[in-house]
Amino acid sequence: MILEVDAETVVSYLSGTKLAHINIVSWTRHLLRPLKKAGLTLSVDIQDVIDPDDFYREDYVREADVLFFSSTNFSDPSFLIEKYLEIRSDRIVICGLGNKGCVVGNEKGIEHFDPIELAEPVVDTNGAGDSFAAGFLSSYILEGYSIREAVLRGQIAARYCCTKKGVSSELITKDHLDLLFEEKSEASGQLP
Incomplete structure (x- = not known):
């Protein structure tokens, strides 16, 4: 079964909002550009990254203004944050570290926040x-x-x-x- 949502309907429904937080289920992929074109800030949670070059997450990584991911598979997520900032430096990248706090990166650098x-x-x-x-x-x-x-x-x-x-x-x-x-x-x- 393939779920297809009409992008115009979604954009119309979200008219007047500032933000869309997108999950990486495949049917949301075709909403990314229309939502950006409508002026919304796009936030995406790419979950627990295994491969930083994962083709499935590529569109989401490219389009996100705020990018969240989990450190489940990496003890030090700094290289991933740097990689995602190389793709787009004008964004915020946040990695949750569970009981170790979080790491936040943007064009000004990368900072660790204690829990x-x-x-x-x-x-x-x-x-x-x-x-x-x-x-x-x-x-x-x-x-x-x-x-x-x-x-x-x-x-x-x-x-x-x-x-x-x-x-x-x-x-x-x-x-x-x-x-x-x-x-x-x-x-x-x-x-x-």
């Missing part, structure tokens, strides 16, 4: 990467936070997700994220 802690224990990591992406993207693209601030907000959302057992109904709210962000920012000296 953050919350009082509640980790009970389930399912959904942490998606929570990080949602926290980062909403903060950076939609609310205008700096990259560093958006990374912290993404980390808070991801870590909070890990305190819940596999239910999306208990994900962090914006108000709770704002509160934890203020606490963590003051503790780390990020806010004046």
Whole structure:
């Protein structure tokens, strides 16, 4: 079965939005250029990369303005970030490292961010990467936070997700994220 979605319908439906976060299921491939042409910022999660030259992910890697991937198969993702920035230097590339934090690259360089802690224990990591992406993207693209601030907000959302057992109904709210962000920012000296 081949799923085909009409690109014009999708672009029309997303009219007035700033951002599209795309998963790498094959039917989304033909939406990449129309969404870019419509002026949306494209975020793509290419998941757990095995081969940096993977043909299947090539379109997604080329078109993404913000590119997420997991470090599951690489202990040091720096060379992958560099490779993806060589393809397009005008983007942000983010690699989640699980309990080791994350690595973020852009045209200014590559930076490692240590993990953050919350009082509640980790009970389930399912959904942490998606929570990080949602926290980062909403903060950076939609609310205008700096990259560093958006990374912290993404980390808070991801870590909070890990305190819940596999239910999306208990994900962090914006108000709770704002509160934890203020606490963590003051503790780390990020806010004046």
